[in-house]
Amino acid sequence: MDFEFTPEEEMFRETVREFAQKEIRPYVREMDETGKFREGLIKKMADLGLLGITIPEKYGGPGGNFTLACIAAEELARADLSIAIPVFFLVEASWAWVFARHGTEEAKQEILPKVCKGEYFFGIATTEPAGGSDIVGNTRTTIKPKGDKYVVNGEKVYISGVNESMTVMKGRYFTTAYMNKAAKPKYKGITAFICPVEKGIPGLTPTLFEDWGRMAISTGGFALDNVEIPKHWIIGDPTRGFIYSMEGFSAARVIIGATCIGSALGGLEIGKEYIKQRKSFGKELARYEGITFPLADWYSRLEGDRLVVQKAAWLLDQVNAGNTKYNHLDAALWCAMAKLRGPIDAFAILNEVADWHGAFAYTKECPLDLGIRGVRSYSIGAEGGMNIMRLIIARELLGKQYVPYDRQ
Ligand SMILES: Cc1cc2nc3c(=O)[nH]c(=O)nc-3n(C[C@H](O)[C@H](O)[C@H](O)COP(=O)(O)OP(=O)(O)OC[C@H]3O[C@@H](n4cnc5c(N)ncnc54)[C@H](O)[C@@H]3O)c2cc1C
CATH class of the missing domain: 1.10.540.10 (Acyl-CoA dehydrogenase/oxidase, N-terminal domain)
Known part of the structure; x- marks a missing residue:
């Protein structure tokens, strides 16, 4: 080791x-x-x-x-x-x-x-108005062959980077839709393809949400009305779109863990400096156990989270390098753990550090609100809700026969 x-x-x-x-x-x-x-x-x-x-x-x-x-x-x-x-x-x-x-x-x-x-911005578009957690059962978007092209109909929502794709860059999105609704099992009916998101695509109507965190990157969506996709933009085997999505989610989830840890570390560093100079009752806040014990607890927790992220990243690297001792499900388990821990702990840490700053934390001179609003996006659901991480972890611990959803 x-x-x-x-x-x-x-x-x-x-x-x-x-x-x-x-x-x-x-x-x-x-x-x-x-x-x-x-x-x-x-x-x-x-x-x-x-x-x-x-x-x-x-x-x-x-x-x-x-x-x-x-x-x-x-x-x-x-x-x-x-x-x-x-x-x-x-x-x-x-x-x-x-x-x-x-x-x-x-x-x-x-x-x-x-x-x-x-x-180009390269994004991900799986979530739809009817739901994001169960992208197999709830995908209403369809993709059908038409001559030497494909046509897509449906709508994707809560998608990161839509405004940037329509303005300063062009978007190319990993997108999923049903090619074959009759497929058994159902997930084999899902196809992944590249969807263009930019000005002037016939049939593509962008939408934007007014969200409240990570403001420099937009959250939007797009409706697709007979949008044409060239044949070579279909990704891989058309019956494996769901599998490719799971590979992408694992990859995203480990980096999300690292991201949330980074934000929490940044917040903790700001907090450590603040409590060393801010005095109350004649002494620095850093002398009071009411402040330092949470610091110790959360720092210990965060270092544990970091190790989970590092192992998850290492596992993904092993699988990608062709080490057959591990497979993508081993990586999925650890990536789900990284995504389960990072956002929840980072939110709690940044919230705790805000307490140390008193009223100053509630002003925009203090940067902690940025982190609190930002990391919350990942415990609310971006790239999969917390309960979905728990479902994956439990599935890997107990076996597929115990998943609570219909596997057909
Ligand atoms: C800021 C932000 C950016 C995003 N960016 C993107 C993007 O770029 N591309 C994209 O495709 N999507 C994006 N999303 C959407 C995200 O992937 C979805 O929010 C997520 O998949 C959850 O889907 P949902 O919001 O429809 O919640 P739902 O699926 O409606 O779930 C609601 C709640 O129920 C829980 N739940 C669902 N099923 C179960 C179950 N079986 N057992 C227990 N609990 C359950 C969920 O965990 C969640 O807490 C983004 C979301 C946010 C907040």
Whole structure:
């Protein structure tokens, strides 16, 4: 067992930390208020190899693994407690990676280099108005062949990055729909494909939600009315869209764990400095057990969360590198644990640290509200609700025969 990062990984952490503290941290409140990324930031992230970090070099990416992706996510979130920038980073790192694994060569050559340059945003669109947790049973969107193309009808909601895709970049989304409603088992009827989200796509109508966290990245949706998709934008085997989605969710979930941990670490660092200088009853707050015991408890908890994330990332890297001792279900279990722990603990930690700041925490001079609002998105449900993580963990512990849903 080796608990050390390699010198290369440490160096990478230093580089991302320096970048994030200089280029992101001073501007986080401004980005939260304007609801936009700072001008030029995406280009700088691209230059540093942070866009599509897991995309192979062959397609213009840095070819990084999930250990590196988690290091970067943690550092980005330590600087951007609101986690808007890490969300942008992690959605691409996970979903463009699935596409790079299974997409057609032609589509990958067309799309991935532009993702790495920041010209395209690569997103995920599975959730629909009828529900997100049970994407198999509730997918109403359909995809059908028409001549040498496919046509898609339906609606996707609560989708990250829609406004950016319609304005400063173009969106390419990993999207799912039913190709064959009669398939048995049902999940084999689901097909994954690339959906374009940009101005001027006939039949595509974007929507935007007014949300209350991670404001610099939008949450929206799009209705699809006979939107045409070229044949080569179908991802992999049309009967395996559900499986590819599960691969992407595992990848996203581990990086979400790292992101939430980064935001909580950033908050704890701010809190530690504050309690050392703020006095009450003639002494620094850092002398009172009512303050330091929660600090000790939460720090211990957070370091445990970090180990779960590191093991989950390591497992994903093992599976991807072809180590047959592990399979994608081993990775899914650990990635679900990372997603279950990170957002819940980060929210509790940032809330606790806010208490230490008294009234100051309730002003916008203090950055803690950014983190509290941001990490809550992931315990509410983005990339899968907490109970869905519990279902996955229980399934892996007890066996598929005990899942509470219909497996047909
Ligand atoms: C900020 C934000 C960004 C998002 N970005 C994206 C995106 O980019 N792309 C995308 O596709 N989706 C996105 N989502 C949607 C997200 O994936 C869904 O919110 C999630 O899958 C849950 O679906 P739902 O909201 O429809 O909740 P529902 O499926 O209606 O579930 C409601 C609640 O019931 C619980 N629940 C459901 N089934 C069970 C069960 N069997 N047992 C116990 N509890 C259960 C859930 O955990 C949840 O707490 C985003 C969400 C948010 C908040």
